[in-house]
Amino acid sequence: MTSLLTIDHVSKDFDTTRALDDVSLEIRPNEFFALLGPSGCGKTTLLRAIAGFEDPDDGRISITDADGQETDLLALPPDKRPVNLMFQSYALFPHMNVRKNIAYGLEREGLSKQEINSRVDEVLETVGLVDKAKARPAQLSGGQRQRVALARAIVKRPRLLLLDEPLSALDRKVRAEMQMELKRLQHEVGITFVVVTHDQEEAMSMADRIAVMHDGRVQQVADPVTLYSRPANVFVADFIGSGTLLPGDVGATGFTALGRTLPGSNPSSVSGPAVLVLRPESVRVDGDDGVLDGTVVETHFYGGSSITAVRVDGVDGPVVSRDRGAPRHEVGQSVHLSWSADDAVILEAGSGADGP
Amino acid sequence: MTPAQTSERGASGRRALSARTVFAGPGLLYITVFMTLPLLLILTYTFFTRGRFGGVVWDFTLDNYGRAFEPVYLKVFGTSMLIAGITTVLALLLGYPTAYAITRLSPKWRTVALVLVVLPFWTNFLIRTYAWIILLNSEGPLNRALLDLGIIGAPLGLLYTPGAVIVGLLYAYLPLVVLPVYASIERVDRQLLEAARNLGAGRARTFLDVTLPLTLPGVMIGAIFVFVPSMGNFVVPELLGGGKTVMVGNLIRDQFLEARDWPFGSVIALFVVGLLVALFALQAAIARRINGKKVARV
Incomplete structure (x- = not known):
């Protein structure tokens, strides 16, 4: 499959720190791609480099259109790139109402008033904000602002939509809802999403593929299941799950x-x-047989499943086992572990x- | 809540109140004694008759207000508005780019630039204004330079013109534009500018659509800071205008010190205060509109 976005050996230094260290990635058309990593790993710098707000010291970033025509993104100013970015702070214009905010990008394209109006109406419908069209950003809730920011970006119908920590400003309950909605929307509008996040659950639940970043380098690129069950290195194993x-x-x-x-x-x-x-779900706790011996130090019951923490001499911290149903062992009991x-x-x- | 807790809350509430009194009290007292009371006094004077040697005779009258609308005074108001208006526009045209440039400096140079902007304030205002007399007079360095360069054949009458008054006022109040405009540009979230670029706006378009509207409240503050004191200034028109350009400030001073007509002087002073209040109210309304805080809920 030809890739939509090609990031080719991109590096970027800030003073003495290396924000991006020889990063290469291929992002495919219509995929939901996540850049995952702890803060300071370079994921936001990479996103800003794609959008045109950081200049890489080295490397190439190019986008390939439907006809196979390749465009060098780094040669274009931010306003000429066929890429839209949803900012972490949403960056809604406070002096414009919701409709004006969403229409702004279309007005810059010089479209007719009629077309702008119909496209704005359509996207307001999609994000469920028809009745808020005349409201100012200051009058909206966090979730509503997030949807305006999303609408403002997707109304331009970019080939590629970049989302910088799109859900971090929302509280937990709204976040779960918006995760589903983002995923649904991505299918509906057929735009390639690249989302930056530090939240592994968010990345795992939404993305088709994830690039785990650390210290400016890509540690592993894989689908969520592979990332979890076959981590490429200790950092990924530790960071994921x-x-x-x-x-x-x-x-x-x-x-x-x-x-x-x-x-x-x-x-x-x-x-x-x-x-x-x-x-945890691979480790079995048994009273009779196993490859490691230990003592149960803690059990927790979560309704559907339970957790048993076992202290093994010579191992830092307990070995944790997750099992269906109620815990079958008692604290203090000697047990055997196997996998x-x-x-x-x-x-x-x-x-x-x-x-x- | 137990009674003990209630009384504890009450005590801490009283403590907070007394702390507020301690901190705000001296300032409030100062403003009351030296600002509010004199203003009330001026307001009172406007309704009474002038005394022969200054002061007022306590005969109630509204004539003072009527006099303010006589053509000779309306003309002074017109001249003042024009000169203060031109000064304000020039100050904004010079001050906005300066403030914008300062926000784009590195933090270290930003501090240096801001200090340079306020540096003239460390010198006495009268001395600075006298310096302009030397610069602008027919034997002054400006005329000499133009003569030497052969640009002019005879010295220009630069001094004692409305132009000289504008130059002097501009020089006096330019920093008062730069500072509030600088603060308002500094406050504009850079991500908003990036968002505009990302949505397809070039640099100029981004400035017109985002930076300019969001800094308008700061621009208005700066404009008020120049316009109002320019109208009230009587030193610059006298020194650089040679007494030929009469502005509201001169009028007020003359009424109190020369004509000894305190009630009429008070009326004009009150007009200037009223203008100031009206301008600030307008500024606040515009600031609210721009930030979208007080728009009817939909």
């Missing part, structure tokens, strides 16, 4: 830690110092950590 990272070594007999050989899969053929990733080799990934120790 929860679980225990068990340090050990890979030798002739496989992964060894705490003086035992433990089951694990080794897709990237790691040898030497290594880390075993144990996800299947397929569900535990072996990664090179320290991989994906802070760069040079």
